[in-house]
Amino acid sequence: MKKIVGLYKRFWTWLKGLIKSFNTVKGLISLFISFMIFCGWALVFIGLGIAFKNAKLVAIGSSVIVFWSAPLTPMWGTIILVAVFIRKKILKERKDDE
Numbered sequence: 001m002k003k004i005v006g007l008y009k010r011f012w013t014w015l016k017g018l019i020k021s022f023n024t025v026k027g028l029i030s031l032f033i034s035f036m037i038f039c040g041w042a043l044v045f046i047g048l049g050i051a052f053k054n055a056k057l058v059a060i061g062s063s064v065i066v067f068w069s070a071p072l073t074p075m076w077g078t079i080i081l082v083a084v085f086i087r088k089k090i091l092k093e094r095k096d097d098e
Contacts, residue, residue: 026093034083
């Protein structure tokens with residue numbers, strides 16, 4: 001039981017450190033880009049569909065948002081993983097940049 005509690009504490013400590021590591025300009029840019037890859041374009045589709053009264057755009061955007069909002073979809077985990085990749089490999093952020 002102590003191993004499980006220790007593992008649980010280490011996981012939340014690691015997650016807290018990961019979230020704090022995004023508190024840089026490159027970290028915020030990578031989170032924004034990652035969010036736009038997965039959900040942002042769907043929100044843009046909904047907005048454009050409402051603005052131009054195009055039901056197809058609203059339907060496409062809404063279906064993507066409903067899919068990612070469903071239970072057991074790994075949306076936030078996937079967004080954070082892609083953001084870490086973007087930050088480390090594309091934006092070339094190192095530990096000493098923070």
